[in-house]
Amino acid sequence: MKFSQIIGHRTLKDKLRGNVIAGRIPHAQLFLGKSGHGALPLAVAYAQFISCKNRLDHDSCGECSSCRKYETLAHPDLHFSFPFSADKGKIASENLETWRKSFLSNPYIDYNSWMRDLGAEKKQGNIPIAECRDIIKSLSLMAFESEYKVLILWLPEFLGDVGNTLLKIIEEPPVNTLFLLVAESSEKVLGTILSRTQSVRIPPIEMGELRDHLVAEFQLSEDQSTRIALMADGDFRVAIDLMQGVESPYFEMWRNWMGMCYRVKPAEANAWTDELATLGKEGIKAFLSYGLALMRSVLVVAHVPELNTWTGRExxxxxxxxxxxxxxxQIDKLVQVVEQCLFEVERNAHMKALFTDATFKIARVMLDKKN
Ligand SMILES: [Zn+2]
Known part of the structure; x- marks a missing residue:
């Protein structure tokens, strides 16, 4: 995968390329960002760039023997590790063919779609101890063709305590070995692993870049693309869902919250905040961003009903x-309360207190109208 195949992220790509050209390649890095922002494809493009035999200033060549193998994820010095269910084998490489197919058909893959592709959507994914041992074994071999051996470990959130068996090799890796961990949520990654990696934060895709991509690749009008890009908030997966009319997993929860605020039911709020807390910090941020997109649409649609691009229950x-x-x-005030929540969540506020307070604030905003 070449950098040019990844949507947006010009500044980040420049930085990654610059570091490689200057010979600054940290041996353990954590690419941290949502799947829809492109953390995984960026890690693959970065590894391909490092391994390319005719590297250009701005990208890998795409034509050398290394790039050609990277294009099918079949380079002998490129290793992958990822979560899988216990009934699919003991080590990740038993699922390598499925993994290649899944990634190549959608590099912005997320955990749920991966488990679906694996035929294990109802099972629990895991990176077990046998896989950790296999990682150590395969990285202790010499590189076959490239200067570097690269391990892309996708979703270290699924390592659990067995991840500690990797600490030594991450800290003192064999020569010319690179660890690229790709995580969505740093709070679910073992602290011992976090402290041994350099973080590369993958921000949302810039609005303009996402819009231009939708125009070019999906034949949408400028207008449609702008609206979808605004609502998707830099997440390509969300943009795809919006185009396909797929309901967000956060919809029910958002509708319940707004309903609760409207009916002013503090007792319900308690159970609701408990459920919300199970999403974890990143999930709550995604939930709030989604809600903001919905509410901003309410503002637009209130003026021009034809501009409702949401489908189905949304x-x-x-x-x-x-x-x-x-x-x-009133809607503006409601949006402000939600924006403030997003800000506070980022700063690790106490979730229960924050959302109990926000529920009352929104209820008050809504009540203004009823009186
Ligand atoms: Zn090349």
Missing amino acids: GEFVESFTKLQFSVD
């Missing part, structure tokens, strides 16, 4: 919310 929600006839000022 479309109905946006439509019925506009029919409650809140003022622009």
Whole structure:
């Protein structure tokens, strides 16, 4: 995968390329970002760039023997590790063919779609101890063709305590060995692993870049692409779902929250905040970003009903919310409360207190209209 195949991230790509050209290649890095932001394809493109035999300033060549093997993820010095279910074998490489197919058909793959591709959607994914031992074994071999051996370990969140068996090799790897860990949520990665890796944060895709990509690749109009890119908030997976009318996994929860605020039911709020807490920090951030996109649409649709690009139950929600006839000022205030929550979550606020307070604030904003 070449850098040019990845949507946006110009600054980050420049930085990664610059470091390689300057010979600054840390041996253990953690690419941290949502799957829809492109953390995994960036790690693969970075590894391909390092291994390319005719590297150009701005990208790998795409044509040398190394690049050609990278294009099918079949380079002998490129290793992958990822979560899989216990019934699919003892080590990740038993699922390598499925993994290659899944990644090549969608490099922005996330955990749920991977488990579905693996035929294990109802099973628990895991990176077991046998896999950790296999990683250590395969990295102790000499590189076959490249200067470097690279291990891309996708979703170290699934390592559990057995991940500690990797500490020594991450800290003192065999010569010319690179660890590229790709995680969505740093809080679920073992602290002992985090402290041994350099973080590379993958931010959301820039709005303009995502919009241009949607225009070029999906034949959408400028207008449609702009709206979808705005709602997707830099997440290519969300953009795809919006285009395909797939309902967000956060929809129910958002609808429940708004319903609770509207009916003013503090007792429900308690159970709801408990459920919310199970999402973890990154999940809560994604939930709030999604809710913000929905509520911003309410503002737009209140003025121009044809601009409702949501479909199914989400479309109905946006439509019925506009029919409650809140003022622009009220929706604005509601959006501000949610934005403040997002800010506080980022700063590790106490979730239960934060959302109990936010529920009351939103209820008050909504009540203004009822009186
Ligand atoms: Zn090349």
